[in-house]
Amino acid sequence: MNIDIQSRVPSNMQTLIQTLTSREEVIWFNPQLQAFSEAITNSPLTLSDVQAAEARLIRFAPFIAKAFPETKSAKGMIESPLKKIDKMRENLERRFHQEIFASLWLKCDSHLPISGSIKARGGIYEVLKIAEELALMEHRLSLEDDYSILDSEEFRSFFSQYSIAVGSTGNLGLSIGIISAKLGFNVTVHMSADAKQWKKDLLRRKHVKVVEYDSDYSKAVAEGRRQAKANPSCYFIDDENSRDLFLGYAVAALRLKKQFAEAGIIVDENHPLFVYLPCGVGGGPGGIAFGLKLVFQDDVHCIFAEPTHSPCMLLGLATGLHDSIAVEDIGLDNKTAADGLAVGRPSGFVGKVIQPFLSGCYTVSDEHLFQLLKGLAETEKIYLEPSALAGMIGPIMLCKQGNAYLRTHHLEDKLIKGTHIVWATGGSMVPKEEMEQYLNRRV
Numbered sequence: 001m002n003i004d005i006q007s008r009v010p011s012n013m014q015t016l017i018q019t020l021t022s023r024e025e026v027i028w029f030n031p032q033l034q035a036f037s038e039a040i041t042n043s044p045l046t047l048s049d050v051q052a053a054e055a056r057l058i059r060f061a062p063f064i065a066k067a068f069p070e071t072k073s074a075k076g077m078i079e080s081p082l083k084k085i086d087k088m089r090e091n092l093e094r095r096f097h098q099e100i101f102a103s104l105w106l107k108c109d110s111h112l113p114i115s116g117s118i119k120a121r122g123g124i125y126e127v128l129k130i131a132e133e134l135a136l137m138e139h140r141l142s143l144e145d146d147y148s149i150l151d152s153e154e155f156r157s158f159f160s161q162y163s164i165a166v167g168s169t170g171n172l173g174l175s176i177g178i179i180s181a182k183l184g185f186n187v188t189v190h191m192s193a194d195a196k197q198w199k200k201d202l203l204r205r206k207h208v209k210v211v212e213y214d215s216d217y218s219k220a221v222a223e224g225r226r227q228a229k230a231n232p233s234c235y236f237i238d239d240e241n242s243r244d245l246f247l248g249y250a251v252a253a254l255r256l257k258k259q260f261a262e263a264g265i266i267v268d269e270n271h272p273l274f275v276y277l278p279c280g281v282g283g284g285p286g287g288i289a290f291g292l293k294l295v296f297q298d299d300v301h302c303i304f305a306e307p308t309h310s311p312c313m314l315l316g317l318a319t320g321l322h323d324s325i326a327v328e329d330i331g332l333d334n335k336t337a338a339d340g341l342a343v344g345r346p347s348g349f350v351g352k353v354i355q356p357f358l359s360g361c362y363t364v365s366d367e368h369l370f371q372l373l374k375g376l377a378e379t380e381k382i383y384l385e386p387s388a389l390a391g392m393i394g395p396i397m398l399c400k401q402g403n404a405y406l407r408t409h410h411l412e413d414k415l416i417k418g419t420h421i422v423w424a425t426g427g428s429m430v431p432k433e434e435m436e437q438y439l440n441r442r443v
Helices: 004-007 011-019 036-041 047-067 069-074 084-094 119-137 153-159 171-182 197-205 218-230 244-265 283-299 314-317 348-355 366-380 386-401 403-408 432-440
Strands: 028-029 083-086 104-108 163-166 184-193 209-212 234-237 273-278 300-307 360-365 418-423
Touching: 004 011, 011 273, 011 314, 028 163, 028 314, 028 386, 036 283, 047 069, 047 119, 047 244, 047 283, 083 244, 084 104, 084 366, 084 386, 119 153, 119 171, 119 234, 119 244, 119 283, 153 171, 163 171, 163 218, 171 184, 171 197, 184 218, 184 234, 197 209, 197 234, 218 234, 244 283, 244 348, 273 283, 273 386, 283 300, 283 348, 300 314, 300 386, 314 348, 360 386, 386 403, 386 418
Parallel strands: 104 418, 163 184, 163 234, 184 209, 273 300, 273 418, 300 360
Antiparallel strands: 028 360, 083 104
16 A cells, blocks of 8 residues: 555554455445434435436436337336346355345346446436436427427437537446437547447447547546547536436436335335445445435445455545545556446545445455356346346345344344345346356356
8 A cells, every 4th residue: 555545544444454455355334324314414415306307307208218119118217127036045045155034136227228237327317417408508498398309300410519428437338328329419438448348339339439548447537528628519427426427326216116115025114125236436326325215214224346356435435535545556456357347446426425324335256246147147047247246245245244233223133024135237238149258257
């Protein structure tokens, strides 16, 4: 660890830092977690912000249904199924010799329409917000209009006067590239070295400009931001600092509540909910966790999952340094097969917003990601990309190492009546040959 960083890391963090540096799997529980009633009073975002985002997505539903026929049956709603995975639960308990007590479900954002990942929430939402604001400002649209009119040559010509740019490890670039190109924007995606080739190829087929970098995610974002500043008609979607991305993700919680009612899942003081969210820079899991806390308050416990080589959010939260520290500062290489999670420096915006609401973070090895990927494919016939499996080991980590947390929150006797939700973040668009390589990889 460099001397400057070492001087700023609290002395009681040294053991945790050493564990992270050794790339051991570890779970950390957040000592700054607050009761919901206390946390929300100091939050810069509120339920009304999330409801406004949901209302905007409802306005755009007719456009989505027309422009993307795969959403027509859902009337233009970009939503994913919730599946109970009993066979995978048995697989986990057998593999890790640990009972997980509560029922196990998979939230399949891996199968969201349009771009096949969690980024179809926040990424698409922010582009739609930009489009709406431009069209309203130029008096080409009113809030009372049928937004299906946006899928027309007239509007594509209008939006072609503007550009959108983003830096990405892959999935956010896919979402923003696809929706921006469909609307008619000129769109550039700045891709880090971790991005999979098939994602870059797909974007180019959609007429998206892809700029590749030999460096990591932070470099791609910084360069994209710099180039966008030089163009006054360019909108840069800032994955590290975007309030709109965050709110687009948070809408998921409002919809999950309805899915729980349909599935007969109860969440209350005696039926706790545990949610495990793969985390890169933090926007997706942060937004969803925030939304879940708004809906279920103290009855939900949100835990982020990161690769052992890239635990940037855990590092930022635990040290209190947020985006003033990166995994490279403690000797980690930020190299992982979980391309969407290959982020060395966390979002300071997300870390500060989510800190009082978040139960904890844990790390998972690439080896376990591939074992879990294969296990889910064999037991449930569900095929995900490696990063989407980060949440799968969460119930094991909690039940094996979370006794103090469960005891502190009076959950020990309630766990058996609770629900585990693993958030699957991507995978349905992975090419067949790529998926075969994942499944055949020796671990």
